[in-house]
Amino acid sequence: DVVINNAGRSIRRPIDESYDRFHDFTRTIDVNYxxxxxxxxxxxxxxxxRGRGHIVNISTWGVRMPPAPRWSAYGASKGAFDIWLRTVxxxxxxxxxTTTSIYMPLVHTRMSAPTDFSGIPGLTADEAANLVCHAVVTRPIEISPWWTGAVQAWTDLRRGAAQRFMERSAGRRSGE
Known part of the structure; x- marks a missing residue:
């Protein structure tokens, strides 16, 4: 038995535009978690x-990164399922x-299209599918971009510095 969880409802919105949109959070949590x-x-x-089975979860590399501005609903929902599955x-x-968590990098799809990721390297849908097939066949505990381990370690060791970096990033994007 193999289960592939590719649940994904993405939403990118600043918190000040979310105050009256609690439904966006509940919908995102319902789908992703x-x-x-x-x-x-x-x-x-x-x-x-039956004593067998494999679960593949398509997560996001964002779960292993410092929290990114405007992704609170998406990041929280994907993080919640990631923790749940790793605990289970x-x-x-x-x-x-067995389980495999794939911390997928950017995949250029219709879901990611509303956010302008043009010029940012990412996978095609076929390349992402190949990672999923690899997970089904070889059953590693996780698949993650090579650089996420170092960034996650830096974030864990230097949480304040990582948060300040993301705060400055949010300020530049909003025109501050």
């Missing part, structure tokens, strides 16, 4: 009983069920 949890709560008993993985491994 609660939907996959509900599905796996239904499928996991059978996978564990510790409980189901003894039953023969």
């Amino acid at each position: 609660l939907g996959p949890v509900r599905l796996l709560l239904t499928l996991l008993p059978g996978m564990r009983e 993985a510790t409980e189901i491994a003894a039953d023969g069920v």
Whole structure:
């Protein structure tokens, strides 16, 4: 049994434009976190009983980076499922069920198109699909861009510096 979670509702909006849009947060959490949890709560008993199965979660490299301005709903929802699945993985491994978290870099798709990522390197949908196929066949614990480990370590060691960097980045983007 293989489950591929590719849930993705992306939303990029400044917090000051979100005060009266709580529904955006609930919709994003429903799709990116609660939907996959509900599905796996239904499928996991059978996978564990059979003693086999593999779950592939398509996450985002953003989960491993300092929090980025304007991505609060998306980042929180993807982070929530990432933590949930990694926690569950510790409980189901003894039953023969494995997991892979893919911390996908930018993939140029219709979902990413509304945010202007032109000129920023990213994967094609076919390249992203190849990563997913690799995860299904080889079953690594994670697949992540090579540079995310170093950035995550820097963020963990220097949280204040990382946050100030992102704060300055947000100010430049908003014209401050």
